[in-house]
Amino acid sequence: MAQLGAQLGVQSGLELxxxxxxxxxxxxxxGRTHPDxxxxxxxxxxxxxxxMFEEAFPDRFFNVGIAEQSLVDVAVGLAYSGKVPFAxxxxxxxxxxxxxxxxxxxxxxxxxxxxxxxxxxxxxxFDGPTHHSITDVAIMRSLPNMTVVVPSDxxxxxxxxxxxxxxxGPVYFRLNRNDVPVLFNDGxxxxxxxxxxxxxxxxxTIFANGLMLARSLEAAxxxxxxxxxxxxxEVHTVKPLDVDAVVRAAEETGAIVTAEEHSIVxxxxxxxxxxxxxxxxxxxxxxxxxxxxxxxxxxxxLLDRYGMAxxxxxxxxxxxVRMKSGSRTKA
Numbered sequence: 001m002a003q004l005g006a007q008l009g010v011q012s013g014l015e016l017x018x019x020x021x022x023x024x025x026x027x028x029x030x031g032r033t034h035p036d037x038x039x040x041x042x043x044x045x046x047x048x049x050x051x052m053f054e055e056a057f058p059d060r061f062f063n064v065g066i067a068e069q070s071l072v073d074v075a076v077g078l079a080y081s082g083k084v085p086f087a088x089x090x091x092x093x094x095x096x097x098x099x100x101x102x103x104x105x106x107x108x109x110x111x112x113x114x115x116x117x118x119x120x121x122x123x124x125x126f127d128g129p130t131h132h133s134i135t136d137v138a139i140m141r142s143l144p145n146m147t148v149v150v151p152s153d154x155x156x157x158x159x160x161x162x163x164x165x166x167x168x169g170p171v172y173f174r175l176n177r178n179d180v181p182v183l184f185n186d187g188x189x190x191x192x193x194x195x196x197x198x199x200x201x202x203x204x205t206i207f208a209n210g211l212m213l214a215r216s217l218e219a220a221x222x223x224x225x226x227x228x229x230x231x232x233x234e235v236h237t238v239k240p241l242d243v244d245a246v247v248r249a250a251e252e253t254g255a256i257v258t259a260e261e262h263s264i265v266x267x268x269x270x271x272x273x274x275x276x277x278x279x280x281x282x283x284x285x286x287x288x289x290x291x292x293x294x295x296x297x298x299x300x301x302l303l304d305r306y307g308m309a310x311x312x313x314x315x316x317x318x319x320x321v322r323m324k325s326g327s328r329t330k331a
Contacts, residue, residue: 016179020118022154023175024049026161027086028056034165038078040064042071042089048118048175050088068093072101072113079111084165090124091117091133091174095140106170107143114164114171120150121210121261122289122303123177128296134289138266140172141239148239149192150174150260150268152213155184156236163192174210176261178299181214193237195245201231204317205249207272208259209235212287212308216259219313228321241271243279250280255320257285259313261303264288283323285316 031037031053038060045051045063054061064071068089075085094102094115106113117136124131141148149164149171151157157175164171183198190196198213199220208216213234220230231253233245250256256276258269269286276284287308294306303309 015182017154017182018179019176020049022157024052026158027053030161030165031057036084037165038083038085040071040075040085040087042066042068044089048088068098069101072098073105075113076105076111079113086114086116088116091120091136092131095136103143107145110145110169117172117174119177120174122294125299125302126296129293132294134263137238137262145169147171149237150209151236152210152234153180153183155188159190167192176211180211183214190236193240195242196234198234199232201229203229204255204321205231205253206257206259207233207235210261212259212261215310216313218310222314223317230317235268238268238271243275246272246275247280250276250282254324255283257316259287262288263291265291283320285320287312287316
């Protein structure tokens with residue numbers, strides 16, 4: 001991994017970072033360099049750490065209260081006045097309670113608003129299925145004019161947030177609640193709309209984002225011990241999807257796995273499946289939640305129980321390799 005880190009901006013250690021703190025810090029850094037950025041909260045600033053921006057720039061922070069529809073509408077108004085609003089609440093609330101405003105007032109109007117979606121996936125684990133956000137990527141990427149970004153660690157947040165501020169139009173930025181491995185170093189150079197190859201490989205490509213990128217790298221190590229060379233690609237931008245990267249991986253490795261902390265319906269797996277079916281069909285296996293609600297419990301236990309364990313990625317990779325080769329020699 002050390003050599004890989006030098007080449008691709010990937011860390012060799014296993015340090016953990018709290019994604020909420022990383023986001024709060026990145027937001028403050030953004031405020032220093034982008035005076036037109038304003039931050040809004042639906043009374044969750046202590047939860048998502050946007051309070052750090054409030055402390056640094058109190059005149060540029062607005063708490064609208066527990067009113068997610070109003071959060072979106074106030075952000076739209078600020079955008080039309082020339083500001084770049086970053087609106088903060090839990091992911092499931094953007095995708096449910098405030099969805100009409102997101103669709104009609106934000107996307108239809110192409111307002112330059114950034115939705116900062118906290119506690120995504122099952123990372124709000126103990127609040128249960130009402131607070132889990134496992135269909136949000138599918139919903140948001142179906143909306144015209146919406147860009148969907150899913151960072152994989154704290155470095156990714158810091159590198160992508162300035163690009164989000166400068167990207168014209170609506171953005172949905174999906175944030176994990178918990179501690180995640182630090183995968184990248186300062187050499188990491190993501191670009192919105194472009195997939196980022198983290199690990200080279202010849203037999204199968206694993207497309208992943210969020211916490212599932214770290215688990216995909218673990219799976220790749222185990223697959224290497226079984227004689228399977230797995231390419232791992234971070235897809236931090238689900239929409240617009242890097243179609244060229246998907247087709248190239250299909251052509252060069254002939255087998256694809258997607259791994260996401262989301263339902264397998266309509267998210268990253270669905271987006272990749274759409275490209276493959278139209279442009280270069282190859283065996284595909286989607287790793288994620290199998291069209292059901294998760295229960296309440298410890299975060300990592302939920303990931304493992306509902307189809308997002310390292311072994312699920314390993315099994316999926318073995319499956320698609322067997323499908324393309326017509327044999328079981330590499331299982």
